[in-house]
Amino acid sequence: MTHLLRRKHILLLSVLLPPQVILLALAAGSQPVEWLLQTDMGQTVLWQIRLPRVLMAFLVGALLAWAGVLIQGVVRNPLADPGLIGVSGGAAVGAALFTVLISSGLLLPLWGQSLMAFAGGFIALLVVMKLGLSGQSLQAMSFLILAGIAVNVLASALIGLLSYLATDDALRQITFWSLGSLSGADWYWVSAMTVLLIAAVLFWPRRLRALDALLLGEVEARSMGVSVSRMQWQVVLWVALLVALAVSASGMIGFIGLISPHLARLLTGASHRRVLPLAVVLGGTLLVAADTLARTLIAPAELPIGIVTTLVGAPLFITLMIREKRRLSW
Amino acid sequence: MVAVIRAEGLGHRRNGADILQDVSFGLPPGELVMLVGPNGAGKSTLLHILAGQTAMSAGRLLLQEQDCAQFSRADWARAVTLVPQLSSMGFPLSAAEVVELGGLAHSPSLTALRRQVRAALADWEITYLASRDVRLLSGGEQQRCQLARSWIQVQQPDSCLWLLDEPLSALDLRHQQQCMQRAQQLTAAGKTVVMVVHDLNLARRFADRVLMLSCGRLVAAGTAAAVLTAEQVSQTFMLDVRLEGNVLSWD
Numbered sequence: 001m002t003h004l005l006r007r008k009h010i011l012l013l014s015v016l017l018p019p020q021v022i023l024l025a026l027a028a029g030s031q032p033v034e035w036l037l038q039t040d041m042g043q044t045v046l047w048q049i050r051l052p053r054v055l056m057a058f059l060v061g062a063l064l065a066w067a068g069v070l071i072q073g074v075v076r077n078p079l080a081d082p083g084l085i086g087v088s089g090g091a092a093v094g095a096a097l098f099t100v101l102i103s104s105g106l107l108l109p110l111w112g113q114s115l116m117a118f119a120g121g122f123i124a125l126l127v128v129m130k131l132g133l134s135g136q137s138l139q140a141m142s143f144l145i146l147a148g149i150a151v152n153v154l155a156s157a158l159i160g161l162l163s164y165l166a167t168d169d170a171l172r173q174i175t176f177w178s179l180g181s182l183s184g185a186d187w188y189w190v191s192a193m194t195v196l197l198i199a200a201v202l203f204w205p206r207r208l209r210a211l212d213a214l215l216l217g218e219v220e221a222r223s224m225g226v227s228v229s230r231m232q233w234q235v236v237l238w239v240a241l242l243v244a245l246a247v248s249a250s251g252m253i254g255f256i257g258l259i260s261p262h263l264a265r266l267l268t269g270a271s272h273r274r275v276l277p278l279a280v281v282l283g284g285t286l287l288v289a290a291d292t293l294a295r296t297l298i299a300p301a302e303l304p305i306g307i308v309t310t311l312v313g314a315p316l317f318i319t320l321m322i323r324e325k326r327r328l329s330w
Numbered sequence: 331m332v333a334v335i336r337a338e339g340l341g342h343r344r345n346g347a348d349i350l351q352d353v354s355f356g357l358p359p360g361e362l363v364m365l366v367g368p369n370g371a372g373k374s375t376l377l378h379i380l381a382g383q384t385a386m387s388a389g390r391l392l393l394q395e396q397d398c399a400q401f402s403r404a405d406w407a408r409a410v411t412l413v414p415q416l417s418s419m420g421f422p423l424s425a426a427e428v429v430e431l432g433g434l435a436h437s438p439s440l441t442a443l444r445r446q447v448r449a450a451l452a453d454w455e456i457t458y459l460a461s462r463d464v465r466l467l468s469g470g471e472q473q474r475c476q477l478a479r480s481w482i483q484v485q486q487p488d489s490c491l492w493l494l495d496e497p498l499s500a501l502d503l504r505h506q507q508q509c510m511q512r513a514q515q516l517t518a519a520g521k522t523v524v525m526v527v528h529d530l531n532l533a534r535r536f537a538d539r540v541l542m543l544s545c546g547r548l549v550a551a552g553t554a555a556a557v558l559t560a561e562q563v564s565q566t567f568m569l570d571v572r573l574e575g576n577v578l579s580w581d
Contacts, residue, residue: 076419076420076421077420078420078421209431209434210434212423212427212431213431213434215419215420215421215423216417216419216423216428216431217414217417217419219378219383219412219414219417220414220417220476222381222382222383222403222407223381223383223407223410223411223412223413223414223480224407224431224432224434224435224483225403225404225405225406225407225408225434225435226403226434227403227404265421265422269422269423269424269427270421270422270423270427271423271427327466
């Protein structure tokens, strides 16, 4: 196993890749670059619409990838994904409930939406973890996926129920969440996500070795001095936070949290100190690329981003699984 | 005598059944202790209680004569190292990365850790596997990776107890012998080793002390010669065993 990327390469990549991709995405659109730079209208579009949107795409991708790395590590299952195991669904239910409450005349602050998304995602994650972490590891893996399916089905039923209760305006919002879109981007979301990302950067790096230990098994990790249950709680809280903010800003965007850690591991092995930064940069980059496609392919209309990531992500995921299966069978 | 680890009336209940009952012993420093008994006797449970992995439902456990409740998880790991039975892993860590985790409990400096990893890989003859994906190694090779990982942890100065759950099960003859030599190397340095084994003749040959469990109770404890008698073994394992020379044998 020779890793394609060593740690210094990853650092280099993390610094160089995002600005390139962001610049490219800023330039992509129906109008030429000169228009953006030289007209008043273009300047407004650039600073108030395009830049926050591209930055938010990067941040949402980064948050989802971060959540994916954490949840996969703590349940020791490389198939776990915030979308697949129902966390995004739970968060979307919370956000949709908020919208219905707002449209029925209740006065609630905007951050209440993220709070309710957090509550929804947190509850979904608790249910799934409770089922997915007990017992033998092989059993736990299938329980986790099954619990995720159950939570997802329940979430979509609840969203369906809420859309019956919703006004036209709220209904549009709810559809927006279930398909995913970055068209709501503004500087409020960009700054909120930047703050959360900085907090994660301060919190996680010194805990990554313990997360590596957890990959070997809970007993093994405890024998090395890791407080496994505390670590699990930290991951549950952080994943719910990361996913809640991503979902309340942009709806359910599938597969980024799954594909980015997978690609990172293909490039650099499983050690979290290499996988986490690489996956986060890849997640951001992939989502910027997907969003650029979503808004330019059928311009002036745009595709829902969730559809783009799933159309690309699901086949890619199946390919990765086939590859993995071949590699591990003998 | 200051025992490295002392059990006083240990008990463990699971789903209303007694897995362990009233187990008491004290283990002095520098002994190689083997834990024997039939399947389901409670050997692994006892080892996991000593490792601080499984809660006891009765009794007391003392490490260096201090109640185990006074230790945090991290403190316990600095003193006690467990090698559990082999479990499978779904992630592509390399053998060297697995071994390197042995430094987690004591967090030695980076240069010291690098040196310890190199030494552990050499001591367990897995240097040639260092950069390989552990999931693709054979059972015996994976077992040696886990042993090498724990080897780093148990060799730290404040570590005093090495607990091994059937460490020899996947190893070939050469590496079984090597594992026993490593254990003796530790006992010579004043650390205590507790090992669950099934090979009673191995226990007769290497053990300074044998603890025999049957149906959750400690039925015999003492030197190998005193515990592993034909009569005691026949009775506990329900098999007609005799002693020929210094070797237990059966038809």
